Amino acid sequence: MQIKSPYYRVSVKAKINFNGKTLLVREDGKKWDLPGGGIEHYETIDEALKRELTEEIGVSDFIITSGPKIFKMINAAANRPLIFIVYELELDPATEFHPSDNVEIGLFEPGKIQDTVSYSPEYTDYIRE
Numbered sequence: 001m002q003i004k005s006p007y008y009r010v011s012v013k014a015k016i017n018f019n020g021k022t023l024l025v026r027e028d029g030k031k032w033d034l035p036g037g038g039i040e041h042y043e044t045i046d047e048a049l050k051r052e053l054t055e056e057i058g059v060s061d062f063i064i065t066s067g068p069k070i071f072k073m074i075n076a077a078a079n080r081p082l083i084f085i086v087y088e089l090e091l092d093p094a095t096e097f098h099p100s101d102n103v104e105i106g107l108f109e110p111g112k113i114q115d116t117v118s119y120s121p122e123y124t125d126y127i128r129e
Helices: 045-057 121-128
Strands: 009-018 021-027 036-038 063-075 080-090 103-108
Touching: 009 045, 021 045, 036 045, 045 103, 063 121
Parallel strands: 009 080
Antiparallel strands: 009 021, 009 036, 021 103, 063 080
């Protein structure tokens, strides 16, 4: 397979444990994924994580409990390499979500998550565990 670009798109993601469930997002009706997105050139990783969570789910207060975990893979649909920097987070149990208009939030029992993105088996397994 010929890769479109030799440059990696680096994104920061959050695996959020919220009241014992895993929080996932679905943008524009696509498959479920961890919230997060691309790191802008001028941002630190922490700034990007806070910005992405604020944009997608309306949350800016969180506690990092683990990470980072790094996933290097190919997005077959876009034919480009990706790197995801993933942190595990916890939120206050009373947190209220305010997702952007095109984002749906789902809370899933670990091990019972289906219909997720499938960039790599390792990443998919990580989301679902």
